[in-house]
Amino acid sequence: MGWRVALAAAVLAASVVSHAAEHQHPAPTVLAPGYFALEFPAPVPGSYQLPPLRDAANGDVLDDAGNAKHLYDFFGDRVVLLSFIYTTCSDVNGCPLAAYVLKRVQDRAMADPNLRDQLRLVSLSFDPQHDTPAVMKQYGARLRAPEFDWVFLTGSSDAALKGTLDTYDQSVYRDESGAISHILRVMLIDKQRRVRNIYSVSFLHADTVLRDVQTLLLEAAKPAQ
Amino acid sequence: MNRTRIAALCFASLLCLTARADETCMSPYMAKIVGQEDFVYVWTLGMVGVGDEQDKLVTVDVNPKSKSFGKVVDQVSVGGRNEAHHTGLTDDRRFLWATTLDTSRMFIFDVHTDPAKPKLVRTIDDFVKTTDGIVGPHTSYALPGRMLITGLSNNKDHGGRTAMVQYTNDGDYVSTTRMPVDGALQGAVKTGKFADGYGYDARALPRLNVLVTSSFTGWNNYMMNLGKLMADPEAMKHFGNTAVVWDLHTLQPKKIFDVPGAPLELRCAWGANHNYCFTATALTSKIWLIYLDQAGEWQAKAVADIGDASKIPLPVDISISAEDDLLWVDTWNDGKVHLYDIRDPHAPKQIFEQQIGEQLNMVSESWDGKRVYFTSSLLANWDKTASTGSDLQFFKLYAWDGKALTPQVNIDFVKEKLGSPHQMRFGAYSLYGLKPPAGQLAQQ
Numbered sequence: 213m214g215w216r217v218a219l220a221a222a223v224l225a226a227s228v229v230s231h232a233a234e235h236q237h238p239a240p241t242v243l244a245p246g247y248f249a250l251e252f253p254a255p256v257p258g259s260y261q262l263p264p265l266r267d268a269a270n271g272d273v274l275d276d277a278g279n280a281k282h283l284y285d286f287f288g289d290r291v292v293l294l295s296f297i298y299t300t301c302s303d304v305n306g307c308p309l310a311a312y313v314l315k316r317v318q319d320r321a322m323a324d325p326n327l328r329d330q331l332r333l334v335s336l337s338f339d340p341q342h343d344t345p346a347v348m349k350q351y352g353a354r355l356r357a358p359e360f361d362w363v364f365l366t367g368s369s370d371a372a373l374k375g376t377l378d379t380y381d382q383s384v385y386r387d388e389s390g391a392i393s394h395i396l397r398v399m400l401i402d403k404q405r406r407v408r409n410i411y412s413v414s415f416l417h418a419d420t421v422l423r424d425v426q427t428l429l430l431e432a433a434k435p436a437q
Numbered sequence: 438m439n440r441t442r443i444a445a446l447c448f449a450s451l452l453c454l455t456a457r458a459d460e461t462c463m464s465p466y467m468a469k470i471v472g473q474e475d476f477v478y479v480w481t482l483g484m485v486g487v488g489d490e491q492d493k494l495v496t497v498d499v500n501p502k503s504k505s506f507g508k509v510v511d512q513v514s515v516g517g518r519n520e521a522h523h524t525g526l527t528d529d530r531r532f533l534w535a536t537t538l539d540t541s542r543m544f545i546f547d548v549h550t551d552p553a554k555p556k557l558v559r560t561i562d563d564f565v566k567t568t569d570g571i572v573g574p575h576t577s578y579a580l581p582g583r584m585l586i587t588g589l590s591n592n593k594d595h596g597g598r599t600a601m602v603q604y605t606n607d608g609d610y611v612s613t614t615r616m617p618v619d620g621a622l623q624g625a626v627k628t629g630k631f632a633d634g635y636g637y638d639a640r641a642l643p644r645l646n647v648l649v650t651s652s653f654t655g656w657n658n659y660m661m662n663l664g665k666l667m668a669d670p671e672a673m674k675h676f677g678n679t680a681v682v683w684d685l686h687t688l689q690p691k692k693i694f695d696v697p698g699a700p701l702e703l704r705c706a707w708g709a710n711h712n713y714c715f716t717a718t719a720l721t722s723k724i725w726l727i728y729l730d731q732a733g734e735w736q737a738k739a740v741a742d743i744g745d746a747s748k749i750p751l752p753v754d755i756s757i758s759a760e761d762d763l764l765w766v767d768t769w770n771d772g773k774v775h776l777y778d779i780r781d782p783h784a785p786k787q788i789f790e791q792q793i794g795e796q797l798n799m800v801s802e803s804w805d806g807k808r809v810y811f812t813s814s815l816l817a818n819w820d821k822t823a824s825t826g827s828d829l830q831f832f833k834l835y836a837w838d839g840k841a842l843t844p845q846v847n848i849d850f851v852k853e854k855l856g857s858p859h860q861m862r863f864g865a866y867s868l869y870g871l872k873p874p875a876g877q878l879a880q881q
Contacts (some may be wrong), residue, residue: 242709245644252646260687263612265583265605381582381606383529383549385870393870395468395529397582410582412528414643420686 244305246313246417254419257426264406268294268399271376273336273365276349283336283376284405286363290332291428292401293317293421296382298339298392299351305413306396310335311355314398316418317425318360331425333362338377338384339392340367402428468530468868471804475500475873476510476552476864479832480535481856482817483518488854492521494535494546494555495855496864497832497848499808502878507834507846509853511554515544520660520817524860525577527584527606530868532558534577534584535860538659538816541565541572543586545608552864552871559608565592567610568602572656576638582606585648587636590655597635597655597677601688616650617681617690625681628737629695635677640703640714641685647735648685649714649727651700652677663819676720680727682735694737696725703727704757704764706782711761713782719753722746724766726782741785743775744768753815754799758806765800769815772797772828774842791842794828796821801861802837809835809842813850814857832858 245251270284286292295314301307314333321327335352337343343351343366352364367373377384384394398416400409409424477499483491496511519537526533531549541564546555565572573589583606588599598618603611617625618634625632635652642649653659654676658666666672676699682692698721705714713728724741743766744750750768757764757779764777764785774797776789799812811833814820821829834846850858866873 251644255684255687260689261612263603265611266607266609381529383531387870407582412581415581 242305244309244413244416246309246413250417250419255423255427257423258430260427262400262408262424262427264402264404264408265410266407268292268401268405268407269376269379271379272372273367273376274340274345276345276352276364276366278345280368281365283334283365286332286334286365287401287405288403290330290361291403291425292332292334292399293425294334294336294380294399294401296338296377296380296394296397297335298337298394299343299347300339301392306394309413309416310396310398313416313418313421314362315355317421318355318357318362320418320422321425322357322360326429327422327425328360330429331361333360335362335364336376337364337366338373338382338394340369340373400424400428403432468528469804470863470865470868472865472867473500473502474803474808474863474865475503477801477810477832477834478524478533478546478548478555478862478864479812479858480521480524480860481512481850481858482521482814483514484817484830484851484856487851487856489514490856491515491517492519492537493856494524494533494544494557495832495850495858496553496555497846498553499810499834499846500873500878501845503873504877504879507848509848509855512855513546513555513557515542515557515560518817522816522859523575523577524862525584526579526862528579528581529606532606533862534586536574536577536586538573538575538589538656541574543574543577543608548864549869552866552869553874555864561604561608564602568600568613571600571602571613573599573659574602575636575653578639578641580641583611585639587639587650589636589653589659590657595656596675597633597652597658599634599636599655601636601639601650614688616652617693622693623690625690625693627693629693631678631695631697632693633677633679635679637677637699637701638703638716640705642705642712642714643685644709645712645729646685648683648688649703649705649716650681650683651696651703651716652679653699653701653719659816660818663816680716680725680737682727692735694727694735696727696737697721698723700725701753702755704755706757706761707759708761711782715755715757715764715779715782717743717752717755717766719751720749722750722752722768724752724755724764724777724785728782738783740783741777741787744771744773753797756800756802756809758802759804763806765802765809767793767797767800767811769796769798772813774800774809774811793833794831796829799859799861801863803863807837808845809837810861811835812858812861814859817857820857830857832861 297307348364356362398411479495491514493514498505520539535544543561545559570592571588576587578585586602637651637653680696698718700716723739751770777785835842
């Protein structure tokens with residue numbers, strides 16, 4: 213995992229420089245737990261419940277080839293991890309954390325055929341002005357393993373995405389300079405298109421995410437009562 | 438300092454753990470206001486004979502640069518008196534949940550569209566029915582995309598056995614998790630004499646996957662006149678004596694500790710290597726530390742006295758500084774605030790004490806630790822009624838310079854026809870990429 217820490221450190225360094233330009237006494241950034249080994253034993257898959265939180269909403273999106281799609285085109289046949297991101301996000305504990313954790317999830321799932329064949333990662337940009345399908349294709353190429361089911365989506369416009377973001381409570385604000393602030397959210401969605409967990413910066417870690425995915429797969433494999 | 442940018446940065450990362458100070462009572466999952474807060478939202482109990490007599494959310498302008506600094510700028514009455522008590526903000530800080538202990542109604546306010554004018558957008562009237570009999574929603578604590586609500590009671594005997602409940606941020610019910618009790622420990626280790634199944638507050642240390650809960654008392658007691666309650670030995674037996682350490686991810690109880698005398702508010706340390714939380718016991722007047730020991734086991738022990746326990750000062754709210762060096766402790770009965778040096782969490786030392794009012798309940802400090810807010814009301818049937826002055830039901834702001842509290846704002850909530858002020862939460866335009874209306878700030 214050395215290269216990953218180096219990557220995070222590089223992003224962190226850039227972030228600290230950026231902060232230093234803004235504040236006389238910048239506070240050091242603390243890397244999110246997702247960058248490190250889990251400080252507690254990961255839960256045992258199947259030993260706990262993930263009650264449905266809500267139905268996962270549909271929405272109009274573009275894939276990285278520019279084709280018009282619906283989010284539901286990517287839900288239902290697999291367990292999905294849906295991440296809301298934008299590619300120019302420089303906060304080390306924001307979108308880069310999501311990319312880092314999902315890549316770790318991908319790497320681990322690649323080694324487990326059951327996970328590899330039943331899990332899909334979906335990264336949806338909420339900055340369609342910059343993140344065109346071509347940009348998402350380029351962004352995805354740096355993260356996606358060739359054999360893994362990880363799709364990179366965007367919207368045709370801010371307006372086209374707004375309804376989708378609202379239904380997922382994904383708040384995004386732009387200041388006068390156009391800079392984006394947002395809350396980091398990754399959604400775990402089961403094959404019935406229900407949100408079963410939501411991860412934010414303090415909670416997003418590959419170990420716990422994978423245990424949750426396995427818990428859903430075990431649940432789905434149980435014979436009907 | 439660029440307040441907007443700092444708030445925005447923290448909104449993006451939600452991990453400003455090393456910042457100078459904080460809004461110390463909030464969930465670590467939540468965006469923080471690290472500069473000057475613009476508003477304090479005060480959840481206020483309706484009082485008979487005062488104003489419209491209804492529970493209401495009162496908004497106070499607390500930005501010193503504002504032309505309405507120190508004034509009530511908005512109030513939203515919710516209909517009737519419900520025993521308004523605590524409030525909590527969702528993790529995206531767009532909505533404020535206000536809970537009630539008598540009717541168990543919960544009110545959800547939009548505080549992001551116009552932070553100066555919160556709007557009631559949803560009322561949950563079926564809490565007891567939906568949660569399978571839980572009564573008295575108390576703490577509303579932000580988890581990612583959802584709210585964890587602690588109950589105080591139940592509809593079977595209206596005693597203290599209760600549960601925690603999860604709702605989505607939109608206000609849809611998710612699940613009920615019973616507190617561990619003798620006969621249904623749910624796999625938890627009972628380390629002492631008690632497994633009472635009571636509830637009160639909840640706070641998390643997500644880095645360690647830990648949730649801690651405390652325990653108060655049931656509807657039978659918190660709705661009883663305080664004098665009558667104190668004179669009823671049987672009723673006085675029915676107070677919580679436990680704190681529980683939970684697995685946060687799975688919401689499964691792990692360890693139940695004896696913490697005698699109704700442990701109330703919980704505040705967990707913020708430091709990256711500070712593996713502990715504090716609580717204060719109302720009836721036994723002690724500060725307790727719940728901590729991870731050198732062997733990696735969670736423990737609980739009393740670490741300091743609060744005032745003279747024989748005089749029943751009744752410790753209530755506490756507030757920890759972001760650097761984990763100070764702990765404010767209010768004592769309701771004598772109206773005093775006590776400040777403890779907690780740099781050694783195993784041996785807190787009182788370093789400051791001041792009379793704030795005739796009674797004192799809640800304390801909230803700003804992100805930078807320079808401003809401390811107080812309110813007075815505890816419970817409708819416990820509050821003092823025979824006032825010796827005009828210092829009974831108040832909202833107060835003090836400046837803290839490290840040595841002294843200097844009065845800045847004092848609002849008499851009875852004189853202003855508002856009611857009894859309880860929980861406070863902070864609001865700011867900058868959280869939502871907004872600016873105050875043109876001309877609102879005297880000093881731009």
